[in-house]
Amino acid sequence: MTDTPAVVLERVSKSYGDAGHAVTALSDVSLQVPASQFLSIMGPSGSGKSTLLNLIAGLDTPTHGRVIVGGQELTHLSDDACSDLRLRHIGFVFQSFNLFPTFTAEENVAWPLGFVGLRWRAAKMRAAETLEQMGVDAAARSRLPAELSGGEQQRVAIARALVTEPRLVLGRTHRQPRFANRSGDPRRPPPIEHAAGADRHHGHPQHLRGDVRAANPRAARRPHRA
C-alpha cells in the first residue's frame, strides 16, 4: 500500500485556440485520486471529460497548473519520458477502442509488450493469457478487429490496456463502467476509471469547474500495486 496518490491535478486549466478566440475546456480544476480507488466521473458532452483524461494520460499539456501521476509531474517530463510512462504505467481504453485494423486481436494486445522489451513469442503468449482472462475465446483471438463483435473489441481494448500491468487504467465509456476487476487476477492492479466528468457552470458546458466531484468513488478491494 502506498500513500502516493495515483493522480493529482493542481489548479489545472486547459484552453484551446488563440488568446482572442480561446475555448476553455478546463478551468482551475483540482483533483486528487488516492491509489487503489476506482473512480467514475460523469458529465454531459463537451464538459471537458476527454480533456481531463488526455491531461492525466500525458497526451496533452495543461495551459496552467500541474498534473502529477504516480508522484511524477508530467509537465516536467520529456516527450519520450511521457511516452515511457504511458507504456509502462498507464493503460488507456478508448471510447472507440482504436484497435489496429491490420493486427489480429492477439497481435493488438501483444504489440505494446514489444516496446517494453518482450520478444514477440513471449508477448503473444502473455497477450493470449490476458485475452483469456478477459473472456475472449481462442478463435476470436486470431481474428481482425473488423471481424469481432463490439463487445469482443471492447474486451480486446481492455486487454491491451491491462497487458503491461499498468498502475493506472483510464477508460472512456458511454455506460457505467463494469470492466474493473473482471479478470479476477489478484496480480492485477485495480483500475481507476475516469469515465467522464463535469459540473456545468452557468450554462457553459465547456467549463469543467474546479469542484470536480467523484460521482462514484469506491475503495478497491485489492491494494494498489506501487
Add this chain to the structure above:
Amino acid sequence: MADYWIAQIRRGFAGVDVLRAVVFLVMLLGIADTLASGVVQRTRELGAARAVGVRRWYLQRMVLVEALVMGALWIRWTFPYLLGYVLDFHLPYMQLGLIGLMTALVCAIAAVLPARGAARLEPAVALRYE
C-alpha cells in the same frame, strides 16, 4: 572513325540519362505522395500508438522503412524492364548497385516529410481525427 561512332552512340544515349532522372523524380513524388496519404489515413492509429506509449522516433522510423520497402518492390518489379531482356547475357552489377543506391536515397528523401508528419502528430489531436 571509331571515335566518331563512339561519340555518335554517346550522343544517341544522352537522352537516357534525362529519362532516368525523370523516372527517379516521378518515383520520388509517387512514394512521397503514397507515404503522406498513408500517414493521413492512419492518423487515428498513429495517435493510438502514441497513446499506448510509442515514441515519436519509432513512428518516424516506421515511415522510413515503409519507403524502403516500396523502393525494394519497385526495383524488384521494374528492374528487368529497365535493363532490357536483350542484355540478358550480361548482368551489370555496377548499374544494379547504382540503381539500388539511388532508389534507397530517393525513398529516404521521399520519406522525410511524411515521417516528420507522423512523428509530429499530437496524440490528443490525432485521436480526434475522423
